[in-house]
Amino acid sequence: MKKTVLLFVFFASLTANAQTGNFKNKAWLDELxxxxxxxxxxxxQAAVDTSYFNISLRMxxxxxxKGHYLYVEQALSKRQDKPYxxxxxxxxxxxxxxxxSEIYTLKNEKDWIGKWNDPAAFQKLTETEIELKPGCEVILKRIEKNKFSGQTGDKTCPSELRGASYATSKVTVLPxxxxxxxxxxxxxxxxxxxAEKAGYIFDKI
Incomplete structure (x- = not known):
């Protein structure tokens, strides 16, 4: 009986921590x-392997x-005014x-293109103007200091792009x-x- 009570308290504690975000390594979120x-x-990468495009990424x-949110734009380097x-x-x-890392689309994305250079502008954007892509979240783990790696679930992220049924993402984050x-x-x-051979390597500018 005593062991059962102790196990209940232990698992209740884990549940409470997950709900309140009371983690011992909470600073790792800020690090990420x-x-x-x-x-x-x-x-x-594009300069040494022509199968890769020269792409610009802004985060x-x-x-x-409200928490930890990043506005993201990804575009061909020569068409940064028209991110894909x-x-x-x-x-x-x-x-x-x-x-x-949950992924949201913007309902009126054209209104926000280029606003990466004025983050304060997003105070006018409301949470009702963004839409979650369920199943497309990337789950990351801290491998070591300043290194995180992870991926989406298996066939969980639906996609209709170019005849696709689902999409996957594998990500490694370094300083x-x-x-x-x-x-x-x-x-x-x-x-x-x-990409068919390996992922895109984005160097921080």
Missing amino acids: VSIMQGTYSSEK VPIWKD RVRIYKITQRGENEFV NQIISWDQGFDKDGKQVWG
């Missing part, structure tokens, strides 16, 4: 968000009073060493680099878009 933000380029913190990906990432801690491998697969598991 700090190294994620910045301006990146895959120019070096800027917004809504600091406009998102908001919400970064939270879900366990002692488990972090979640001066983000390695991101996004791929789309059809219903039979055949890859229909994305």
